[in-house]
Amino acid sequence: MNSIQELGTVDAERIIESFRQGTVPIRHLELYSVGRERxxxxxxxxxxxxxxxxxxxxxxxxxxxxxxxxxxxxxxxxxxxxxxxxxxxxxxxxxxxx
Structure with missing residues (x-):
């Protein structure tokens, strides 16, 4: 997956729910990861x-x-x-x- 536009609504909701619970979402990490490139x-x-x-x-x-x-x-x-x-x-x- 290369962009957030390719993310389905079910996966998007899973990511949000995981954050809400204080856990790291397992899938699509590259879509919400910033500042760790080096x-x-x-x-x-x-x-x-x-x-x-x-x-x-x-x-x-x-x-x-x-x-x-x-x-x-x-x-x-x-x-x-x-x-x-x-x-x-x-x-x-x-x-x-x-």
């Missing part, structure tokens, strides 16, 4: 490196509501579209402090 470009380079046989580890730390899950969902979609395997492990500060 970070995404850097991670996309890492994904390309991994796709060629390399390996990378990244840590992401930000305050509550800082967009971590949203960012990771975008990266996950890109990795899956490149036929890479994805694993998601959520660490909580009380259970696994840095």
């Amino acid at each position: 970070w995404l470009a850097s991670v996309y380079r890492d994904l390309d490196f991994v796709a060629r046989g390399g390996s990378k580890v990244r840590f992401l730390s930000a305050p509550y509501g800082g967009g971590k899950t949203h960012f990771l969902m975008i990266v996950k979609a890109r990795a899956l579209s490149a036929n890479l395997l994805v694993s998601y492990v959520e660490l909580h500060s009380r259970e696994a402090p840095f």
Whole structure:
């Protein structure tokens, strides 16, 4: 999907409802993601490196509501579209402090 004009009403309502519930919508992330282009470009380079046989580890730390899950969902979609395997492990500060 390249533009918001291609988004159906059902998907649009799902996105709005997800935001209303305080969760990250799972689909069409690229339509409402702004301001992370530099970070995404850097991670996309890492994904390309991994796709060629390399390996990378990244840590992401930000305050509550800082967009971590949203960012990771975008990266996950890109990795899956490149036929890479994805694993998601959520660490909580009380259970696994840095």
